[in-house]
Amino acid sequence: MKLFHQLVIAIIGIFCLSTAMAAHQGGHRAKAKYRARTVEMRQMTIEQIVSRNPRLYILARGLRRTGLAEELNESGPFTIFAPTNSAFKKLPKGVLSRLMRNRRQLKAVLEYHVVEGRLPTRALRNGEWLKTLQGRREYITKRGHRVYVNN
Numbered sequence: 001m002k003l004f005h006q007l008v009i010a011i012i013g014i015f016c017l018s019t020a021m022a023a024h025q026g027g028h029r030a031k032a033k034y035r036a037r038t039v040e041m042r043q044m045t046i047e048q049i050v051s052r053n054p055r056l057y058i059l060a061r062g063l064r065r066t067g068l069a070e071e072l073n074e075s076g077p078f079t080i081f082a083p084t085n086s087a088f089k090k091l092p093k094g095v096l097s098r099l100m101r102n103r104r105q106l107k108a109v110l111e112y113h114v115v116e117g118r119l120p121t122r123a124l125r126n127g128e129w130l131k132t133l134q135g136r137r138e139y140i141t142k143r144g145h146r147v148y149v150n151n
Contacts, residue, residue: 046072046073050080055084055086058085058088058089059083059088059110062099062110065103068111076116077117078115078117079114080113080114081114111132112136114133116131121142121147124140124142125140126141127139127141128140138150
């Protein structure tokens with residue numbers, strides 16, 4: 001179990017490092033790191049909401065692959081800080097394909113982006129800490145209507 005947690009932390013660290021490197025190399029901040037999308041479960045399921053957005057097809061595939069979409073629909077409400085396709089593509093080569101093959105690790109990474117409760121953007125405060133389904137507390141940065149996790 002300890003090895004699993006270390007691996008998840010390493011994957012998240014690699015992801016953050018690669019995003020920072022890409023931002024530095026491009027001369028701009030990597031705003032696509034964690035473009036937050038507040039998902040309010042009213043009449044549509046999380047999978048339906050995510051699947052309708054072409055910028056979130058990798059997330060949709062991961063939610064289906066892990067069974068997390070069904071789990072989130074059974075209870076809730078939840079808010080997903082949805083990483084975009086461009087954020088997933090900034091992972092080092094081969095990491096995304098390895099994650100997609102390892103459902104347990106993929107689920108842990110996706111749970112890092114989910115918090116309990118219905119949290120519309122207007123309700124979030126800059127500098128707020130939120131506990132994710134993964135069990136970690138994450139820092140919220142709010143710039144206008146965009147919300148970033150640990151950015």
